[in-house]
Amino acid sequence: MKILGIHDGHNASASLMVDGKVILALGEERLSRNKHQYGFPQRSINKILNICNLSTKEIDKVAMSTKTLPPRYFLTQRNSNFSVSDYWKEQNEYWYPLLIKGEKTKYTEIFKKYINYETFPYDLKLIKNEDDDEGMWRARKKHLCEVLNFDSNNLDVFDHHKSHAAYGYCTSSLYKKKPLLIFTIDGGGDNTNATISICSENGEITEISRSSNANIGRIYRSITLLLGMRPSDHEFKVMGLAAYNTQGYSQEAYKVFKNTLKVDGLQFAYHTPLKDHFFYFKDRLEGQRFDSIAFALQKITEELLCEWIKNAVNKTSIKDIVISGGVAQNIKANQQILSMNEVNSLYIPPGPGDESISIGAAYLSTLKNASKEKVSIKIPQFDPYCGTSYSDNEIELYLKTLDKDKWSFKYSNNKEIALLLSKGKVIARFSNGKMEFGARALGNRSIIADPSSADVIHYLNKLVKMRDFWMPFAPSILEERLCDYLIDKKKNISKYMAISFNSTEIANKHLPAGLHPFDKTSRAQIVYKKDNPDYHSLIKEFENLTGIGALLNTSFNIHGEAIVESPKDAIQTLQNSGLKYLYIGSYLVTKTIEGN
Ligand SMILES: [Fe+2]
Secondary structure, eight states: OEEEEEEOSTTOEEEEEETTEEEEEEEHHHHHOOTTOOSOOHHHHHHHHHHTTOOGGGOOEEEEEOSOOOHHHHHHTHHHHOOHHHHHHIIIIIIIIIIISOOOOOHHHHTGGGOOTTTOOSOGGGOOSTTOHHHHHHHHHHHHHHHHTOOGGGEEEEOHHHHHHHHHHHTOTTTTTSOEEEEEEEEEETTEEEEEEEEOTTSOEEEEEEESOOTHHHHHHHHHHHTTSOTTTSHHHHHHHHTTSOGGGGHHHHHHHHTTEEEETTEEEESSOOSOSHHHHHHHHTTSOHHHHHHHHHHHHHHHHHHHHHHHHHHHOOOEEEEESGGGGOHHHHHHHHHSTTOSEEEOOSSOSGGGHHHHHHHHHHHHHHTTTTOOOOOOOOOSOOSOOOOHHHHHHHHTTSOTTTEEEEEOOHHHHHHHHHTTOOEEEEOSSOOOOSSSOOSTEEEEEOTTOHHHHHHIIIIIIOOOTTOOOEEEEEGGGHHHHEEOTTOOOOOSSOSOEEEOHHHHHHOGGGSOTTTOEEOOEEEOTTTOHHHHHHHHHHHHHHSOOEEEEEESSOTTSOOOOSHHHHHHHHHTSSOOEEEETTEEEEEOSOOO
């Protein structure tokens, strides 16, 4: 049973699931080159059908999620287009009049510079006004059926949070092995921002709680903007900043958060009802230091999540937990959650935000239709390397088109690359293997370097990533060196850089560039040989030369851009950055003239 999963909102994506197994999954931003791409993932769908040599007639079901998306976001492509100043404008000119003064202004008038009605792909006749979710849904459905030439009777639609939960469940290594407790929490989707579900050993998912007040994500989003960063994007920077302050200096800010939101059993509640979040916190936090605000926000986030999860574990006696949804990207909160006595194991899937609900919806459609179609669902051995790939032939064909005065290339191997890394060179790695799914690069589309070199951070920040000075980088650590570098008492398998860990003394010597500069934690990727043998072997060669069983790993992109997808993207990234070396397929490409 072939199911095409589609998510056409924020971080649009498409996936192909066959009998419960993810065959391909692609974030639209990789192909459109527009980070957080909003809207119909046409390029991803085309790519998937093309790679799998399928026509839409051969697709049994299309699975989608989230009926309630307003036309104003489709029209403006808000999440992919808006700058920080646009988000401030949105607060001042749209949300303030609406939520504080009760006056409705026209969103599509305020942001008309982003709207092109001529190229808008949806039928405007079906949409009554900029807030008409229902009309937008009819237009989305019509557009999809027309573009794919697909019968709407074969379209399955699922709730936003049920899709988050299903993704967390079907990609967990404990799938059907143990009962699991699944939490979803995000900024909001289908009028909900958190759920708790029990997944029994036979695969049945039963929701036991649903909240619309679990506004941790929304509060985080407001503070991100108040601190001058991009909401629904740069929350991780606020989290990175938090580690630089302490409770003592952050009391005032902490009190503000503490007196706002609280946990109430499996639900959340407000101390006093709020009209809005942004202006509420702006008034109360004005004049306080940026890092004390970040600290206080992170502290309350950890406290609320831990209490909420503790309550659910105590009620159900299930200690193996999964968290999905945007808030699951808070690696520091995840560390606190994993450290609780109540928790046995914690799984955070790769890309737990909205980019993965196309996979969750596809799994729910599989469950719904499996018995009818007499299909047995395969145990989903989820492989995060489920994107596009390029063979050496394809890569060589492209490399031969490059200007020989600017680029040289030759065959290479892991031994030679490890030698260059040991000499302090920074190298972009574009492997022959499939591209990884989600926002974290897991070696196949990564920039790698010697993690023991402090100069590397400077080089990466200035010439490649144009990244914020306070943000840490992360390491890829060989599975066999895990205990040497990280304190992971529960032996929790952490393959996707989703949980931070305290580090050891040896880590301080071997991988200082892969630790948070202040609190020395690390959101490491543990590289298992069976998952990515070629990347494992490269780190092993580096270990043979240096004794260090890890590499610094940051995503292969310029800051603010999507991770590279194709050889062409890879070369362009080198051209527009200070990077000189690219290990692509079996070739080492060298930029012989400085870029730009
Ligand atoms: Fe979500």
